[in-house]
Amino acid sequence: MAAAQGNLGRVPGDEVPPPPERIRAKPLRHPGRTAWAAVIVFSLFLFIYGAATNAAYDWDTYFQYLFDQRFWQAAGITLLLTVLSMVLGVTLGVILAVMRLTPNRIMQSVSWGYVWIFRGTPVYVQLVFWGLFSTIYPRLDFGIPFVEQFFTIETAAFAENVFWLAVIGLSLNEAAYMAEIVRGGIQSVDEGQSEAATALGMSRALALRLVILPQAMRAIIPPTGNEVISMLKTTSLVTAVPYTFDLYARARDLSVETFNPVPMLLIASTWYLLFTSILMVGQHYLERHFARGASRIMSDRQLQALADAEDDNLLKDAK
Amino acid sequence: MTPMVDAQNVYKSFGALDVLRGVTLSVQPGEVMCLIGPSGSGKSTFLRCINHLEQINAGRLYVDGELVGYVERGNVLHEMSLRKAARQRRDIGMVFQRFNLFPHVTALGNITMAVIHVKKTPKKQATARAAELLDMVGLSHKAHAYPAQMSGGQLQRVAIARALAMDPKLMLFDEPTSALDPELVGEVLEVMKKLADDGMTMIVVTHEMGFAREVADSLVFMDNGVVVEAGDPRTVLTAPQHKRTQEFLAKVV
Ligand SMILES: Nc1ncnc2c1ncn2[C@@H]1O[C@H](COP(=O)(O)OP(=O)(O)O)[C@@H](O)[C@H]1O
Ligand SMILES: [Mg+2]
Numbered sequence: 146m147a148a149a150q151g152n153l154g155r156v157p158g159d160e161v162p163p164p165p166e167r168i169r170a171k172p173l174r175h176p177g178r179t180a181w182a183a184v185i186v187f188s189l190f191l192f193i194y195g196a197a198t199n200a201a202y203d204w205d206t207y208f209q210y211l212f213d214q215r216f217w218q219a220a221g222i223t224l225l226l227t228v229l230s231m232v233l234g235v236t237l238g239v240i241l242a243v244m245r246l247t248p249n250r251i252m253q254s255v256s257w258g259y260v261w262i263f264r265g266t267p268v269y270v271q272l273v274f275w276g277l278f279s280t281i282y283p284r285l286d287f288g289i290p291f292v293e294q295f296f297t298i299e300t301a302a303f304a305e306n307v308f309w310l311a312v313i314g315l316s317l318n319e320a321a322y323m324a325e326i327v328r329g330g331i332q333s334v335d336e337g338q339s340e341a342a343t344a345l346g347m348s349r350a351l352a353l354r355l356v357i358l359p360q361a362m363r364a365i366i367p368p369t370g371n372e373v374i375s376m377l378k379t380t381s382l383v384t385a386v387p388y389t390f391d392l393y394a395r396a397r398d399l400s401v402e403t404f405n406p407v408p409m410l411l412i413a414s415t416w417y418l419l420f421t422s423i424l425m426v427g428q429h430y431l432e433r434h435f436a437r438g439a440s441r442i443m444s445d446r447q448l449q450a451l452a453d454a455e456d457d458n459l460l461k462d463a464k
Numbered sequence: 465m466t467p468m469v470d471a472q473n474v475y476k477s478f479g480a481l482d483v484l485r486g487v488t489l490s491v492q493p494g495e496v497m498c499l500i501g502p503s504g505s506g507k508s509t510f511l512r513c514i515n516h517l518e519q520i521n522a523g524r525l526y527v528d529g530e531l532v533g534y535v536e537r538g539n540v541l542h543e544m545s546l547r548k549a550a551r552q553r554r555d556i557g558m559v560f561q562r563f564n565l566f567p568h569v570t571a572l573g574n575i576t577m578a579v580i581h582v583k584k585t586p587k588k589q590a591t592a593r594a595a596e597l598l599d600m601v602g603l604s605h606k607a608h609a610y611p612a613q614m615s616g617g618q619l620q621r622v623a624i625a626r627a628l629a630m631d632p633k634l635m636l637f638d639e640p641t642s643a644l645d646p647e648l649v650g651e652v653l654e655v656m657k658k659l660a661d662d663g664m665t666m667i668v669v670t671h672e673m674g675f676a677r678e679v680a681d682s683l684v685f686m687d688n689g690v691v692v693e694a695g696d697p698r699t700v701l702t703a704p705q706h707k708r709t710q711e712f713l714a715k716v717v
Contacts, residue, residue, distance in 0.1 A: 341564035344515055345578035345630060346554025348546065355577060359568045438567045438610035 207408040210399065211415065219395035220416040226311060226380045226391060227420075231373055233316035238323025243353070245328050256324065263321035268314070272385035275314040279304035308390075311383040319376060326368045330361030362435040370428035374421050392416055466529040468493045468634050468665045469514060475522035476509055483509045485689035486523065491667060491682075493633075496660045498676040498697065499669045501686035502712060507669045510686070511636045514667070515556040516549050527556065528633060554582055557627030561639040563619040565611040571598065571622045572607045575629045583630065590629070597625040601655050617648030621655055628659075635659065637668040673717055677701055685709045 196202055210216060244256040263271070274281075279300040288294035304310065334357050342352035381393035389398075396413035400406035467490040476484040483506045491497050499507050512518045513525060516533040525532045533549065534541040544552075566574050575594040579585045585593075598604050601621035611619055620640055627635060637656065641649040653675050660666060660679050670676065676683050676697045683697035685706075693706045701717075704710045 335564075337560060337562055337564035338566065340517065341558075341560065341566070342578075343517060343550075344553055344556075344558040345626070346550050346582045347578060348550050351581055355581060356566055360566075435568075438569065438612055 201407055202411065203405060203408045206403070206405055207411050210403075210408065211412050213412075215395055215399065216392070216412055216416065219390060219392045220420075222390050223377065223380050223392040223416075224420060226308075226315065226383065227373065227377045229312045230315035230319055230380075231376055233312065234319025234372075234376075235323050235369070237316065237320035239327050241320060241324035242327035242331060245324065246331060260321045260324050263318050264325070268318045268379060269382050269385050271318055272311065272314040272382060275310045276307075276386040278310065307386050307388040311380075311386050311388040314386065315376065315379065315383070319372065322372060323369070326365055326372070327361070330363075330365035331357055333364045334360045359435065363432075363439065366428065366431050366435055370424065370431075373424055373428075377417060377420055377424070465492065467491060467526070468495070468528055469667065470526040470529075471510075471514075471523070472525070473523035474510070474513065474520050474525050476506075476513055476518060476520050483689055484513070484520070487686070487689070487691055488523075489684055489691055489694060491634075491665060493665050494663045495681045496664075496666045496668065496679055497682045497684060498680040499667060499684050499686060500671065500673075500676065500712070500716075501692075505686045506689040507686055508638050511558070511638050511667065511669060514634075514636060515553050515558055516544075519543075527552070550582075554578070554630050555633050557630060557632035557635040559620070559623050559627055559635065559637045559640050561642050563611075563616070563623045563643070565619055565623055565626070567611045570608050570610055571603065571614070571625075574611070574622055575626045578626075579629050594625070594629060597628055598622075600628075600658070601625050602651070615648060616644045617651045620644065620652045624652075624655055624659075633665065635664055635666045637666065637670070639669050639671070641670065641672060671716060673701060673713075685712065687712070 197204070241256045241259060244252040247253065282300055285298045285300060286294050287296050287298075331353075338356050338360065339352050342356045343349075347355070380391050383391055384394055388394075392413050396409045397406075400409045403409065469489075469491040471487050471489050474484050474487040475482070487506075487510055489497075499510070501507055509518060513520050514527060514532065519533050530552070532552065533544050535544050535548070536542075566577065569577065572591065572594050575597060576587070576590040579590040579593070580587055595604070595607065598607055601624060603618055603621055603625075606614060606618060606622070611622070614622070624640075640656070641652050644652065649672070653672060656666070656668070656675070657679050668675070668680070680697045682694060683700045684694040685692050685700065685704075685708075687708050693700060693704060693709045700709065701713065704713055
């Protein structure tokens with residue numbers, strides 16, 4: 146790379162002087178940092194040693210139950226809750242954000258009111274409300290209000306499906322947060338962008354899809370990654386609905402069954418941590434994808450191509 | 465012959481602020497018109513009215529014989545549907561002072577995006593045409609570069625190619641060289657001159673009096689939302705009739 150950049154300053158027809166000797170400086174020492182690092186590493190060692198030898202952690206039971214079918218099934222359900230709630234939450238969030246940014250005052254107010262309520266009340270309370278849905282609304286009537294009814298749904302039947310009530314509760318709450326994240330992302334895109342898109346004859350929807358949202362993604366992805374991880378853990382609240390087949394509920398059940406809660410909580414934590422780690426890797430690649438074009442920095446390959454092109458030009462000029 | 469642009473007593477205000485106060489001018493097909501005037505005189509607003517980024521409040525504005533932004537039925541004007549307005553805009557190319565290239569796609573992607581998604585041209589054909597246009601603006605080697613990796617002059621040339629890819633019948637330039645380092649101005653003006661020689665109809669807001677003198681067919685001086693003086697560029701530049709034009713030119717040249 147250094148050689149490639151050295152080429153750029155060359156004048157055609159010149160004898161190329163040999164490059165001066167490469168600098169080999171002694172690296173700067175940081176004794177303070179080294180001392181602190183030693184203290185921290187030693188403390189960490191003490192903690193791990195303590196954990197390994199503390200009988201309360203009961204590592205034998207931990208390893209006995211770690212891959213127990215009951216645990217990985219519950220882990221799968223937690224993952225499914227997370228994915229479904231996020232997909233629905235993001236979709237509704239984008240719709241709410243776009244509504245908030247339309248010139249239509251009524252749409253704006255509806256979107257604002259939604260965020261006000263769903264972000265302003267605890268998700269635990271909302272989940273309890275969803276559990277009581279069939280008590281509050283025993284029947285849903287479809288038809289022309291006050292005039293004629295076409296059909297009626299008894300909500301008791303669908304209230305039995307506690308899994309979906311949990312998904313609805315989680316995703317409607319999530320949509321409020323996502324709406325704000327998406328709105329911030331859209332507003333972070335320079336106004337000239339939608340202007341240029343409009344001038345090219347694009348409709349608002351097309352401009353949003355091709356020009357605005359892809360750029361907004363850079364601002365949207367990192368907080369959304371946080372939301373996914375946060376959602377994974379919030380699923381442990383679905384017991385409020387009450388839904389009791391997720392990872393945390395399973396850990397509680399098995400704690401009672403074995404009279405040994407600590408290893409069960411450790412196992413649940415391990416599964417949560419595993420999923421979080423996988424999500425972090427996914428987020429890294431998504432961020433890289435949407436960072437396209439964001440940097441002046443060229444890859445080594447691009448720099449090499451540039452240097453080669455310059456060399457070609459110099460040769461042509463010299464002839 | 466129908467004029468390409470026909471502005472008849474055009475008014476535009478933002479709230480209480482009157483920006484255009486009766487602009488009347490016309491541009492014939494193939495004509496290159498330069499628009500000059502002090503900052504805030506309404507030049508950008510006038511260009512934006514022509515492709516309906518702003519809606520005019522009074523008067524009439526026609527592009528190629530068609531009313532801009534309104535539909536006239538009987539004697540009543542109706543606001544134009546968004547779809548029809550978008551349809552009108554795609555025949556008018558616009559080049560902005562700050563380029564406004566799409567940073568998340570390459571030079572090639574910038575040029576082909578609207579061609580593929582708005583005009584529904586097959587991707588292969590759009591790419592071939594984009595390659596031609598990149599060649600015309602001298603940037604074939606930058607086809608796969610992202611905007612962040614290009615200089616201002618290169619960005620503006622890609623922006624011109626992007627507008628041309630839609631096969632516009634009219635090109636609007638809003639101070640296309642004002643954001644450029646002085647040594648990069650020439651390469652952009654050269655491309656614009658080539659366009660003018662090819663017979664493109666152009667309205668150019670600019671402070672480059674050399675370009676106005678050499679390339680423009682007509683020169684319009686605007687101040688305070690009205691056309692103060694218009695005519696042959698050499699005549700206006702060397703022997704301005706109006707006092708405000710004289711003062712402005714004395715400051716700029
Ligand atoms: N969207 C807008 N809202 C309010 N005022 C505006 C808007 N656009 C332009 N203006 C005002 O209109 C006047 C003319 O602006 P502009 O057309 O940009 O002038 P020029 O391009 O000749 O410098 C300025 O005073 C500007 O502040
Ligand atoms: Mg302006």
